[in-house]
Amino acid sequence: MRLTDYTDYSLRVLMYLGMHRDRVVTIQDIADAYDISKSHLMKIVHQLGLAGLVETTRGRSGGLRLGKEPAAINIGDVVKLTEPDFKMVECFDTEANECVLSPSCQLQGALAKATQAYLSVLGELTLADILKGNGSLRKRQIIQFHSREKEKATA
Template sequence: MRLTSYTDYTLRTLIYLGMNRDRLVTIQDIADNHLISKNHLMKVVYQLGTVDIVETIRGRNGGLRLKKDPSEINIGEIVRWTETDFHMAECFDRENNRCVLSPSCKLQGVLVAATRSFLNVLDAVTLDELLVLEKPGKKKLMPSPVRIYPSLKAKAKVDAV
């Protein structure tokens, strides 16, 4: 599963706004901080404004801020809203599916379950939880590295060690 740049920029924008709730933020601030095109961010911010997640204030001293509390912004909803589709393979697209295995293939069911699991994890997270970098006395939440194996043989070699 790979998120589009649009989703990535949307999540980065929300995190930046959540971490800077004490002030108005400009699109240029976000663009400079994340080395993202200001033009791309303008589209992201416009869309976030249309769904009442971000408030935009015009004028010389204007800027952006979250319109909702970070605890009310569900990451799974954001990803579903920003992603155009979750077609993991050709067989997910009934109109353009030319795979000869589709009538009897069980891979599609496995991929549907994997996508559902992916989204279920995101559904359990709010923006507020992403803003907590480290709390005293709590273990820092860092994801385990994901190993990418070019083949099952390579994985078997690593597992054998």
């Protein structure tokens, strides 16, 4: 199973906001930190905002912050929110399935069980869980932030 870039970036946004709870963050900050398109992040932040995971404030001093405590953000729920579907193979789509093996295939059940196990493991994690021990990542992001601020000041 592979997550889409959209889900990957959604999780990165939440991680970034979780590591920077001491300040308002901009989409540009996240785009710079992860080298992701700002326009792509705007779509992601919009969806996360609609789900109540991110709070946004417009205006000159606006920005983003988490909409919930990290311990209240379930990673499995985020993945389910941001993934278009979990149809690993054709036979998972009952409307479009044309596989001749479907009536007697034992693989379909095993793949369904594996998908549920995958989602179950992610469902046991919160944002707080994945933020634990990320001190080196936070330090790297702080260095990047201050470096950009110096560049802005000298420009």
